[in-house]
Amino acid sequence: MTARASPADHQLATSDNRIEASSAAPGTGASAVPPMEVAIRTSGLTRRFGDLVAVDRLDLRVRAGSIYGLLGPNGAGKSTTIKILITLLPPSEGTAEVAGLDVVREARAVRHHIGYVSQLLSADGGLTGYENLMLSACLYGIPRRERRARIDEALATMELSDAAHRVVSTYSGGMVRRLEIAQATIHHPAVLILDEPTIGLDPIARRAVWEQMRQARRAGKTTILLTTHDMEEADALCDEVGLITHGRLAAHGTPAALKQTIGPTASLDDVFTRYGDPRDEGGSYRDIRGTRRTAERLG
Numbered sequence: 582m583t584a585r586a587s588p589a590d591h592q593l594a595t596s597d598n599r600i601e602a603s604s605a606a607p608g609t610g611a612s613a614v615p616p617m618e619v620a621i622r623t624s625g626l627t628r629r630f631g632d633l634v635a636v637d638r639l640d641l642r643v644r645a646g647s648i649y650g651l652l653g654p655n656g657a658g659k660s661t662t663i664k665i666l667i668t669l670l671p672p673s674e675g676t677a678e679v680a681g682l683d684v685v686r687e688a689r690a691v692r693h694h695i696g697y698v699s700q701l702l703s704a705d706g707g708l709t710g711y712e713n714l715m716l717s718a719c720l721y722g723i724p725r726r727e728r729r730a731r732i733d734e735a736l737a738t739m740e741l742s743d744a745a746h747r748v749v750s751t752y753s754g755g756m757v758r759r760l761e762i763a764q765a766t767i768h769h770p771a772v773l774i775l776d777e778p779t780i781g782l783d784p785i786a787r788r789a790v791w792e793q794m795r796q797a798r799r800a801g802k803t804t805i806l807l808t809t810h811d812m813e814e815a816d817a818l819c820d821e822v823g824l825i826t827h828g829r830l831a832a833h834g835t836p837a838a839l840k841q842t843i844g845p846t847a848s849l850d851d852v853f854t855r856y857g858d859p860r861d862e863g864g865s866y867r868d869i870r871g872t873r874r875t876a877e878r879l880g
């Protein structure tokens with residue numbers, strides 16, 4: 582079994598493959614990234630539920646135009662962080678900025694600049710794909726005369742044009758997730774946030790969703806923040822990852838740099854095992870329940 586990392590281990594740095602850690606003083610890691618280039622920034626972000634500290638003084642920096650993976654065991658605080666970033670939950674302490682806007686003081690403006698795909702399913706199974714997209718286009722305030730073109734574009738990008746007029750309850754899991762990404766990107770958001778976008782999908786559907794995320798980034802210079810328990814996915818898709826345990830950032834950097842800290846043949850699974858907290862018991866009933874429901878409905 583691999584020895585656990587000491588805080589000093591976390592401060593390894595190379596010029597090409599950065600690895601930084603929560604133990605670094607505010608500014609040491611962040612100052613390497615010019616302020617204009619940061620799409621998501623949290624400083625001392627904390628969220629409590631009663632006595633439970635779900636997010637604990639989290640300092641995150643996500644580069645504009647990158648794909649960032651938030652990793653961590655069940656109950657680590659990933660979804661709670663995301664809910665703060667999308668303005669659904671206020672922080673208890675600390676600050677968060679998305680696209681340069683404060684999530685508390687400028688919450689309305691933040692909502693215009695983000696797209697969000699929930700950990701739970703959000704597409705309406707009783708409506709067609711087209712109708713779901715129309716709903717999103719209206720909610721995001723896309724002018725009436727532009728809606729049709731935007732919907733057609735979103736359907737084509739997500740390879741759903743042929744299924745546009747079928748009710749979503751007849752879609753496969755991969756099609757539902759692609760539709761939800763289409764809904765979340767129809768207004769061309771600066772930042773796209775996805776909570777476990779490929780959970781329960783078969784390998785082919787999962788790769789199709791990866792490709793759509795890469796396309797969303799290429800097409801609109803969108804910054805993408807996603808959570809996943811799939812280390813292969815994080816490795817294949819993410820420019821940088823942050824590993825959260827007990828609401829704190831245990832390590833972050835490029836997948837390559839994180840793997841290098843362990844050994845030449847290390848996988849991201851090994852990184853997860855090393856930096857994850859052995860006291861974790863796999864999350865509470867509440868944590869597992871939502872994840873399992875989504876997986877069952879998509880699978």
Ligand SMILES: Nc1ncnc2c1ncn2[C@@H]1O[C@H](COP(=O)(O)OP(=O)(O)OP(=O)(O)O)[C@@H](O)[C@H]1O
Binds near residue numbers: 635654656660
């Ligand atoms: N509304 C809430 N009320 C009370 N506790 C909550 C609430 N939401 C989350 N929690 C708790 O906060 C902690 C962090 O939960 P969160 O959902 O952010 O974890 P997660 O990293 O997304 O886990 P998973 O990988 O299982 O999705 C957990 O202990 C969870 O039970």
Ligand SMILES: [Mg+2]
Binds near residue numbers: 661
């Ligand atoms: Mg979660």
